[in-house]
Amino acid sequence: MSVLPAASRTRQRVIVLVLTVCALLALAAAGLAGSVPVPVADLPQALASVLSGAPDTMSATLLDLRLGRASAAFATGAALALAGVMMQALVRNPLADPYVLGVSAGAAVGALAALLFGAALWMVDLGALTGAVGISLLLYLLARRDLGGGRGAVRTGESGVLLLTGVVLASACMALVTLMLSVAPESRLRGMVFWMIGDLAGASWRLLPWAVLAAAVLLALRRARALNVMALHADAAVALGIDVAAQRRFLFLCSGLLTACAVTTGGSIGFVGLVVPHACRYAFGPDHRILLPAATLVGGSFLVVADTLARTVLAPQQLPVGVLTSLIGVPVFLFQLHQLHLRRR
Amino acid sequence: MIPPMISTQDLTLRVDGRLLVERLDWRVNAGESWCVIGPNGAGKSTLLRTVAGLRPPDGGTVALAGKPVGDWALPALARERAYLAQSRGDAFAYRVIETVLMARHPYHADRYWEGSDDHAAAEAALRTLDVAHLAERDVRTLSGGERQRVAIAALLAQDTPLLLLDEPANALDLAHQVAVTELMARLCREGRAVVSVGHDLNLAWSGATHALLLNGDGSWHAGATQDVMRPELLSACLGHPIAAIAHGARTVFLPDAPVAITHLAPVRTTQ
Numbered sequence: 266m267s268v269l270p271a272a273s274r275t276r277q278r279v280i281v282l283v284l285t286v287c288a289l290l291a292l293a294a295a296g297l298a299g300s301v302p303v304p305v306a307d308l309p310q311a312l313a314s315v316l317s318g319a320p321d322t323m324s325a326t327l328l329d330l331r332l333g334r335a336s337a338a339f340a341t342g343a344a345l346a347l348a349g350v351m352m353q354a355l356v357r358n359p360l361a362d363p364y365v366l367g368v369s370a371g372a373a374v375g376a377l378a379a380l381l382f383g384a385a386l387w388m389v390d391l392g393a394l395t396g397a398v399g400i401s402l403l404l405y406l407l408a409r410r411d412l413g414g415g416r417g418a419v420r421t422g423e424s425g426v427l428l429l430t431g432v433v434l435a436s437a438c439m440a441l442v443t444l445m446l447s448v449a450p451e452s453r454l455r456g457m458v459f460w461m462i463g464d465l466a467g468a469s470w471r472l473l474p475w476a477v478l479a480a481a482v483l484l485a486l487r488r489a490r491a492l493n494v495m496a497l498h499a500d501a502a503v504a505l506g507i508d509v510a511a512q513r514r515f516l517f518l519c520s521g522l523l524t525a526c527a528v529t530t531g532g533s534i535g536f537v538g539l540v541v542p543h544a545c546r547y548a549f550g551p552d553h554r555i556l557l558p559a560a561t562l563v564g565g566s567f568l569v570v571a572d573t574l575a576r577t578v579l580a581p582q583q584l585p586v587g588v589l590t591s592l593i594g595v596p597v598f599l600f601q602l603h604q605l606h607l608r609r610r
Numbered sequence: 611m612i613p614p615m616i617s618t619q620d621l622t623l624r625v626d627g628r629l630l631v632e633r634l635d636w637r638v639n640a641g642e643s644w645c646v647i648g649p650n651g652a653g654k655s656t657l658l659r660t661v662a663g664l665r666p667p668d669g670g671t672v673a674l675a676g677k678p679v680g681d682w683a684l685p686a687l688a689r690e691r692a693y694l695a696q697s698r699g700d701a702f703a704y705r706v707i708e709t710v711l712m713a714r715h716p717y718h719a720d721r722y723w724e725g726s727d728d729h730a731a732a733e734a735a736l737r738t739l740d741v742a743h744l745a746e747r748d749v750r751t752l753s754g755g756e757r758q759r760v761a762i763a764a765l766l767a768q769d770t771p772l773l774l775l776d777e778p779a780n781a782l783d784l785a786h787q788v789a790v791t792e793l794m795a796r797l798c799r800e801g802r803a804v805v806s807v808g809h810d811l812n813l814a815w816s817g818a819t820h821a822l823l824l825n826g827d828g829s830w831h832a833g834a835t836q837d838v839m840r841p842e843l844l845s846a847c848l849g850h851p852i853a854a855i856a857h858g859a860r861t862v863f864l865p866d867a868p869v870a871i872t873h874l875a876p877v878r879t880t881q
Contacts, residue, residue, distance in 0.1 A: 274723045357701040490722070494712050496702050501695045503664055505768070506688030506716040551702040554722070 277555045284562035288339065291566040295335035295573040296328045300580040303327050330469075337468030338572040338586070339565035340475050341531040342541075346564020347481060348523040349538030350545075350556060354496045355516040356427045359546070362538035363524040365428070367435030371400030372528040373461060374438045377445045380457045389460075394525040400434055401521030405514070463534035463587025465572050474526045481519050482561055488512060489553040496551065534587040536594030537564055543598065613676030614639050615772050615803040616661055622669030623653050623660060630656060632828030633670065638820075640771065643798040644805045645814035645835075648824035649848055654807040655696060657824070658774050661805070662693040674772065688716035691772040692765045696780070698757065700750045706760050707745040710735055713764040728767075735766040738793065740786070754781035762790060773797065775806040779813060791817035811852070811863035815839060823847045839863075 296312075297303045303311065307324040314325040315332065345363060352361040363369045375396025379389040408427040442461070449457055485492070491512055495502045502509050527534070541564040542556070549555050568586070571593060575584040616638040623631040630653030638644055646654045659665050661672055663679040672679045674690055682690065692713075704712075710732040711724050718724070736742040739759040749757065758781050765773060773794070779787045791813050794804045798819065808814050814821065814835070821838040823831040825847050831838050844852040844863070851866035 357699075359701065490712075490715060490718065493704075493708075494715055497700070497704055497709055497712060498695075499699070501664075501693065503684065504662060504688065504691075504693040504695075505713065506685035508684055546702065551704050552708065 273552070273554075277558070280549055280555055281558050281562070284559055284566070288562050288566045288569075291569040291573075292332065292335050292339065295338070295569050296331045298573055298577050299327065299331060300577070301327060303331075333469040334465055334572065335569050336470060337474070337530050338465050338568045340471075340478050341465070341468075341527045341534065342537050342568025342571075343561045343565035344474060344478050344481070344523040344527040345534065345537040345568075346541035346545075346560040347478070347485065347557065348520040348527070349542045349564075350553070350560045351485065351492075351516045351520040351523075352538070353542055354492045354553065355513060355520070357496055357499055358428055359543060360539070361428060361431070362542075363520065363527075364533075364535055364538065365435070366400075366404065366431030367433075367438055368397050368400050368404075368431075368521055368524045369528050369533055370435045370438035370442070372397035372525055373533060374441045374445075375399070376460055376528070377442055377457050380453060380460060381445050381449055383453065390529040393529045394522075396438075397525035397528060398518075398521045400438070401517050401524075403434065404431055405517045460532050462585040463532040463590070464583075464585045465531050465568075466576075466583055468530055471530065474530055477522055477526045478561070481523055482557065484515070484519065485557050486554070488515065489557055492516075492553040492557075493551075496553070531568075532587065534568070534590055536590050536598070537568060540594040540598050541567055612640070613673070615642075615675060616805070617673045617676075618661070618667075618670060619673075620670035621660070621667055621672060623656050624668040625653070625656055629828045630826065631824060631830060634830055634832075636822065636832050638772075638803050638805060640801050640803050641798055642803055642820050643794055643818045644803075644820045644822055645818040646805065646807045646822045646824065647809075647811070647814060647839075647844070647847065649826050652824040652826035654824055655776050658693070658776050658805065658807060662691055662774050663687055664693070685716050685719065688768070688770075690770055691774055692768040692770040694761060694765050694773075694775040694778055696776040698761060700757075703748045703750060705745070706736070706741065706747050706749055706752070707732060709749055709760060710764045710767050713767040716768065731767050731769065732763075735763040736760075738766060739763040740789070755783055755786065758782055759786060759790075762793075771802050773802060773804045773806075775804070777807050777809070779808055779810060787813060811839070811844065815861060815863065841866075 293308070297305060297308065303324045307322075311320070311322060311324040311328045314320050314322065315329045320326045320329040349362040352363065352366055353359050355361070372393040373396065375392035375394070376389050379392035384392070404427065407430050446454065446457060491502075491507045494505050494507050495509060495512060498505065542560045545556055545560045545563055549559050568590070571589045572586045575586040575589045578584065614637045616636065618634050618636045621631065621634040621636070622629070646657065648654050656665070660667050661674075661679070663682065666680065674682065674687070679687070711728055714724060714728040714731060733742065733745070736745055739762055741756060741759045741763060744752065744756060744760065749760065752760065758778070762775075762778060765775070775794075778790055778794070782790060787810070794806060795817050798804055818835055820833065821835045823838060823843060831843055831847075841852050841854045845866075853864050853866040855862045855864060
């Protein structure tokens with residue numbers, strides 16, 4: 266009748282293994298493709314010299330540059346997808362993502378404010394982080410009473426309130442962004458606009474996004490079962506022994522940090538946080554024990570592929586990757602929505 | 611002496627400053643089935659949520675198995691009482707079997723994946739509620755009554771000595787209303803305690819051993835059904851004359867007198 270008890274564990278392992286292989290293939294393709302292709306035959310030797318830290322040949326130098334950018338793309342895509350899954354579980358609505366809830370708009374406000382005052386690069390990153398976490402915190406404070414949960418809950422939680430609050434905060438942030446762009450001096454305007462357009466051109470090897478991503482995945486996986494119960498039952502999850510308020514704090518903080526990391530690396534890259542969790546839920550089901558690792562791997566691979574396309578399709582011209590993710594994401598999203606609608610009828 | 615499953619002392623409930631229940635002293639023992647009766651907005655759901663530990667009391671105390679409900683650790687509390695909410699909104703496409711397996715969560719401190727014992731409990735619960743054939747269905751595609759039976763199956767799978775149900779008969783067809791009522795009576799004979807909110811006096815009379823009437827103004831009556839479900843008390847509680855009619859060995863509750871519509875605005879007719 267139903268799956269055998271051991272089957273879901275095996276299923277998780279198979280899915281994670283297959284998706285990991287896909288991610289490695291995407292990274293390899295990103296390393297090989299470009300205006301000067303690296304021959305596949307050179308790959309093992311070039312990879313060895315990149316790993317040893319001293320790229321000596323032409324192939325190795327190209328691979329080093331491209332893999333650096335691809336690794337940043339992977340961490341960014343994975344962080345956005347993971348943040349999307351968390352936010353959707355948090356508000357129990359598959360339409361939530363870092364962009365809809367205004368967290369990335371908050372990051373943009375912080376980063377642009379730093380750019381406006383001509384601050385150093387690390388100050389820009391700090392600004393983005395402050396903006397993203399600030400909006401998360403504001404959302405939390407504004408919606409805490411309405412979210413319910415915990416023992417002090419006055420009434421049943423209503424996730425629509427949080428979603429609407431996020432949409433309103435996002436538009437407020439976008440107004441601030443427009444304000445800053447309109448008063449910015451000519452000399453800084455270009456850098457600000459480039460920051461706004463999601464682009465991985467300047468990205469290279471960085472440890473921090475990977476560290477945040479790894480910590481978030483591990484912590485989230487430990488709570489995957491609790492997330493399942495919360496996604497199903499809203500604040501009645503308390504009745505099954507789950508500290509809903511604590512889980513919500515974790516989700517707010519973690520998705521805010523992940524978004525901040527993604528935004529500081531790649532600027533505003535839309536649709537990954539919405540489309541990837543949706544596609545994974547459609548393909549693998551809504552169990553967070555499978556969904557969390559699957560969305561992380563697919564999100565990373567998706568952005569690596571999108572970024573590789575962005576720099577090769579019109580080479581030597583480079584497209585902003587954010588444009589590409591939206592161009593790919595929107596039709597996929599609409600197709601899925603339509604399919605789902607047909608099936609349900 | 612075994613402490614009562616639920617005991618409240620001077621329990622007072624308020625919503626938005628409105629007094630619903632005043633100084634309720636109430637004891638529910640193992641093996642008893644209580645029905646909570648009262649008009650809309652009388653605080654029935656609020657009482658259930660308070661007893662379940664989902665909201666703090668506005669005065670007085672609630673103890674489960676002799677221990678104040680606020681002192682329970684959440685996982686231990688989830689192994690002590692199960693709670694059926696009045697309504698559910700399903701946002702994600704979980705399968706029916708997954709929703710029932712999730713009810714095993716309080717027993718899973720030591721494991722990440724459900725074991726065969728959890729599957730056995732979940733499938734037994736689905737069979738009991740006559741929904742085993744729906745196990746692989748997406749919960750969002752179920753009818754209201756099917757979804758309600760799946761939710762009650764999840765409650766059974768949680769396997770607690772105390773069950774709190776907010777309108778379990780909601781959306782069920784007549785046959786399943788009777789089946790669920792009999793199921794609750796059987797659980798009580800096995801030594802569990804059941805508290806359910808309901809609007810059907812006949813179901814309450816046939817299934818429950820005790821009744822709690824909430825009048826909505828703070829006053830209440832608690833006791834065995836034959837002492838409390840008397841026409842005069844029910845009429846005062848529900849704001850409409852109720853007649854208890856003996857039909858053979860059974861008692862049937864009916865709204866007395868034709869429904870008086872004089873106090874309603876006249877229905878406008880076309881000219």
